Amino acid sequence: xxxxxxxxxxAHADQYPKPAGVHFQYGTAGFRTRGDxxxxxxxxxxxxxxxxxKKLDGKTIGVMITASHNPEHDNGVxxxxxxxxxxxxxxxxxxxTLANAQTSQEFVQTVxxxxxxxxxxxxxxxxxxxxxxxxPTGPALVAALELGLKAIGAQGRNxxxxxxxxxxxxxxxxxxxxxxxxxxxxxxxxxxxxxxxSFKSLVAGKTRPEPLIxxxxxxxxxxxxxxxxxxxxxxxxxILHNTAISTKGALNYECGADYxxxxxxxxxSLNGVLKPGQRACSLDxxxxxxxxxxLDERGHFHMLxxxxxxxxxxxxxxxxVNLAGLSGDDFKVGxxxxxxxxxxxxxxxxDRMPVKCVPTGVKHLHHAAEHYSVGVYFEANGHGxxxxxxxxxxxxxxxxxSTPAQASALQHLINLxxxxxxxxxDALSDMLLVEVxxxxxxxxxxxxxxxxxxxxxxxxxxxxxxxxxFKTEDAExxxxxxxxxxxxxxxxxxxxxxxxxxxxxxGTEDVVRVYAEATSRPQTDELALKVAQLVxxxxxxxxxxxxxxx
Ligand SMILES: CC(=O)N[C@H]1[C@@H](OP(=O)(O)O)O[C@H](CO)[C@@H](O)[C@@H]1O
Ligand SMILES: [Mg+2]
Numbered sequence: 314x315x316x317x318x319x320x321x322x323x324a325h326a327d328q329y330p331k332p333a334g335v336h337f338q339y340g341t342a343g344f345r346t347r348g349d350x351x352x353x354x355x356x357x358x359x360x361x362x363x364x365x366x367k368k369l370d371g372k373t374i375g376v377m378i379t380a381s382h383n384p385e386h387d388n389g390v391x392x393x394x395x396x397x398x399x400x401x402x403x404x405x406x407x408x409x410t411l412a413n414a415q416t417s418q419e420f421v422q423t424v425x426x427x428x429x430x431x432x433x434x435x436x437x438x439x440x441x442x443x444x445x446x447x448x449p450t451g452p453a454l455v456a457a458l459e460l461g462l463k464a465i466g467a468q469g470r471n472x473x474x475x476x477x478x479x480x481x482x483x484x485x486x487x488x489x490x491x492x493x494x495x496x497x498x499x500x501x502x503x504x505x506x507x508x509x510x511s512f513k514s515l516v517a518g519k520t521r522p523e524p525l526i527x528x529x530x531x532x533x534x535x536x537x538x539x540x541x542x543x544x545x546x547x548x549x550x551x552i553l554h555n556t557a558i559s560t561k562g563a564l565n566y567e568c569g570a571d572y573x574x575x576x577x578x579x580x581x582s583l584n585g586v587l588k589p590g591q592r593a594c595s596l597d598x599x600x601x602x603x604x605x606x607x608l609d610e611r612g613h614f615h616m617l618x619x620x621x622x623x624x625x626x627x628x629x630x631x632x633x634v635n636l637a638g639l640s641g642d643d644f645k646v647g648x649x650x651x652x653x654x655x656x657x658x659x660x661x662x663x664d665r666m667p668v669k670c671v672p673t674g675v676k677h678l679h680h681a682a683e684h685y686s687v688g689v690y691f692e693a694n695g696h697g698x699x700x701x702x703x704x705x706x707x708x709x710x711x712x713x714x715s716t717p718a719q720a721s722a723l724q725h726l727i728n729l730x731x732x733x734x735x736x737x738x739d740a741l742s743d744m745l746l747v748e749v750x751x752x753x754x755x756x757x758x759x760x761x762x763x764x765x766x767x768x769x770x771x772x773x774x775x776x777x778x779x780x781x782x783f784k785t786e787d788a789e790x791x792x793x794x795x796x797x798x799x800x801x802x803x804x805x806x807x808x809x810x811x812x813x814x815x816x817x818x819x820g821t822e823d824v825v826r827v828y829a830e831a832t833s834r835p836q837t838d839e840l841a842l843k844v845a846q847l848v849x850x851x852x853x854x855x856x857x858x859x860x861x862x863x
Contacts, residue, residue: 382598396484402676447474528582533558534596622691629753645687670788709730769837
């Protein structure tokens, strides 16, 4: 296309008018709201993805249509940059501007403004690869996306129903094809082979574990896991549950990683299924989060969340790095967490390696992890991965081991670079990673759990008049606005043994979140409630809606 075909874009955009009175925002997880009001947004995201591709010389951009762990009637859309990472932050604002243009004419004007402001050469090609999860609104949103791509003359590649991490994997593979950094084959077969072959090498000679139960959240993780089971063959027994992707209302309903993490209990569908001592894990609705758990002999539930995964994996990698003879000033293993990480996990990790705390949201964690040779990052909610820097990979490849033990540790590390989806958190890849470490350590769930004891913690949502007045610093651990509130929080926290609490506005919901932990459960709950009430009272909300209990 030599210039922008304004008439064609307007004509196509008219088929997807913006709903009146709605403000859309590209937040931490892209656009996310009710699926039936998202078509105009997704149409416009098609145009935006094409512009992003043109800006980057025709590199392939990804578009994922999903609302992850949200209820089934929600949907969402997010863009994936060429190396498989989240969209560059500066473009999130462009996305919001485009989505909120009131008319087709105004939309084209904002497109033109973006083209000149970002200096986009419109004659460049545009390539976009896209996929959706299993939500009922998905097909209509894909149609809107495809019209957006057509309106601007972009080349689209439909990958159908895929998990979020598989789509991220495709984007990286497509863009690195034929280069020395080739990430893999851009097909489901390529993804499955990469994961299953490295897994088999890593567990070769280890005892075959007891069967692992996987709760697929009745989402897109189910069909992907079904394929993976075939590729894994005899190497690990997996039993899939909650695979009803066509049952209306089943997605994420009383199951999935978010349910388990927030409710801190077993999905009811696994009652009587999960035996004491047996390992189980839950994926979320787009299979980028993973939470493990087990029941002890007395039937008590124990959760192994993202922090426990980080502790398990990071300590294992450090051991391998030391065993392989790679450790040194220029080979650093580090961990990245957010303020939501359990205080005990931070202590466990900080005794062993550098730990950095960053603001909530995967992009912050991912970028901070890139500063280490091997950067392990996990959110407490189970989203995370491990990044190996290009120089770390070089060092591994050129390292000459001097003993068979060194050679074996080195080979394990190299296999881990294949097993781990380094583009984004990937529940299935992470699940295999956990299984590798458990096999190498000969750990049961209980032994893994005993690495450290979680401090009791509580997360509370407070509905306030305007969450935008809440501003934070120090990786969201302290409030700078409203002025004076942080001092009051500090005053309260001091009264509780081992107390910690912080307040921040959510990036995905219209609420303020309060997190609290202390050494005992009653103290934790009391602290959480008191801070929530403080936040509420300080901002002058309706007395009828004041949080009075947890
Ligand atoms: C406490 C919490 O779990 N926050 C979640 C949630 O962000 P909020 O900004 O807190 O709404 O959604 C994000 C996107 O999925 C996820 O990255 C993050 O961890
Ligand atoms: Mg998700």
